[in-house]
Amino acid sequence: MQFFFEVLIGGLLSGIMYSLVALGFVLIYKASGVFNFAQGAMVYFAALSLVGCLEKGAPLWLAFILAFVIMTLLGIATEKFVLRKMVNQSPIALFMATIGLAFFIEGLAPMLWGNQVWPLDIGLVDEPIGWILDRYNIVVSSFDLTAAGLAMALVAGLALFFQYTRVGRALRAVADDHQAALSIGIPLQHIWALVWAVAGFVALVAGMLWGSRNGVQYALTFTALKALPVLILGGFTSVPGAIVGGLIIGASEKLAEIYIPPVLTDIFGGNFGGIENWFPYVLALLFLLVRPEGLFGERHIDRV
């Protein structure tokens, strides 16, 4: 039972890391109805910018600010050169544009900052917390706990921002209908640039945490794959949904990786395992069958 709890806690903490990436998707989808395929690439670009600035001798706080400025500029450029031309286009056209953007960023980032694996030390040690290990024999990483705290704070801040500020309301109006929002005087271009900058900020936080754990390298773009089932589960439009989805996906994939392969081996023989890449998608698929809009997504009703 002790082992079960260890796996469960580890999974929940990993799930929060997935939520961080999923948040970036949710933000842009909420504000523009665009499923931003480039979010994984943005995580990579943000982390590379951060280590790039650190390599140039900037202290961590300054490198973080500079990286945020770079991400904001990227957001503004995306709005100006990609999205502005596509106002009121179909969602699939906007989605395709973000696929192009993803490949562009993935190519641009190593050209600007180099292609090596960068270490990133943000002063957090990824080691088990001693007293939990001693008292309960359960490994809980201090790094994971700090990351979880950071993610929760970010979510709380974003939820309040969307719910209670004028800009937040404008963001939601834009998401509902571009043209209607324009007709009542909401500055669409500013809103889009702003939301891409905020998504850039989230990507920077995610990139910083994932990068300090696994090194800043191209593989950071794969973190987006971890966020997709989270989105399907939590809903594309809900910030709390991204968190709850992340927790469910994180815990279930870890429990599945531990407990399902031995059962399959008993039945079929051979060696199973490495299922955590596809298991979350199966879970998300099953969820889709029951709640297509996700746990917290907005139910879409059309008048017939």
Next chain:
Amino acid sequence: MFKRIKQVAIAASIAAACLAATLPAARAAEEQFFMLPDYRVGPYGANGQSFYGGFIDYLNYVNMKGGIDGVQIAWEECETEYNNAKGVECYERLKSKAQKAPGPIHTMSTGISYALVDKSAADKLPLAMMGYGLTSAVDGSVFPWSFPLVTTYQMQASAIIKFLKDKNGGSLAGKKIVFLYHDSAYGKEPILALEAEARLNKYTLVQIPVAHPGNEQGAQWQRIRQEQPDYVIMWGWGVMNMTAIKTAQKMGFPREKMIGSWWAGSEEDTVPAGDAAKGYMSATWNVAGKGVPLIADIEKTVYGAGKGNLKDTSKLGTILYNRGVSAAVLSVEAIRTAQAKYGKGKAMGPEQVRWGLENLNLTDARLKALGATGLLPEVKTSCDNHEGSGKVKMQQWDGTKWVPLTDWIEGNKQLIHPLFKADAAKYAKEKGITPRDCSKEK
């Protein structure tokens, strides 16, 4: 005036096109062409960068020293991003250029090698798989065009077991070893050898796969913690290696009990892991450092002339850079071997290069003459042994650099080579290949 400029421009373009068309034909006779389906971007780009940087630097070095007995080396890179489909595409694009006088093809990818084993044999182009690829291709009677040179995954796994056995007073009976592997063709290659060794040495083998790319290994390491193994042997690549080292730290597993394969033992794996990597061990078939005279001379000659392939010169002397140099040394020596038989100063054709690879004899004396003493083990190939060595060293990360722990260790040939043979025979049967009679090959 404008019309005149236009006419001159058209005439110049035609002249340049004609010159470009005639030049390759004129130069082809004196050039050995290496196709390089390499990768410098994508998830494993950092590794490819160092390896191919070293490889090209050595080719340049040879050219600057007058070529291979006067034959200059030409090469063309094609980006595969470590992707099998792109690897095949690169091969198809470049093979026509290589058909006259090829260098051995190096893909540095087990998956791409798998895809090219049959194709390269059909096209009669020699495929080198140094420390990766299809293990059973050691049997040259079935695989005349494929060369898993130096050592293979299975011999490496066997050598690691030998090392652990020596470390434990000559016996591993009752010990538990976890095999943590990249869930791919590469990761699965040594399982056969580890299982055979487990039967022989009476240790318990627990196999734990990690799904690609391996950037999340919480569950795997929780299982390792539960299993409480004596050692973890890791067959990782790219981000998987660093994640494993860091997660081992998180789970409190001692890095001194982790041994990686030679693709999990470079600076790219340890430097970004920081202090977590200290004490971690790995196998290697080449040493690191600029202490090898050849590496120092490449830096002086090639980089001194501003012809170095890498912008980041801190990569010189790293494990993967030196591995690239080692792979190029073996390739050039194979061509030299062929020239000794078929004519010095001539570019070698595909069959001749194949013969050179099959009759390599890179002795310590030859390595010394090249300034490469200790860089890699001696290699002596033959028709029925395309591996030629089967030896590796064990090394340990001391926090700043790789330190060799042992001399060259050879795996259990009596146990492992019959496994190759059986697998090769099965392959020959499936593909309807009649194996060559190696006793008649000379």
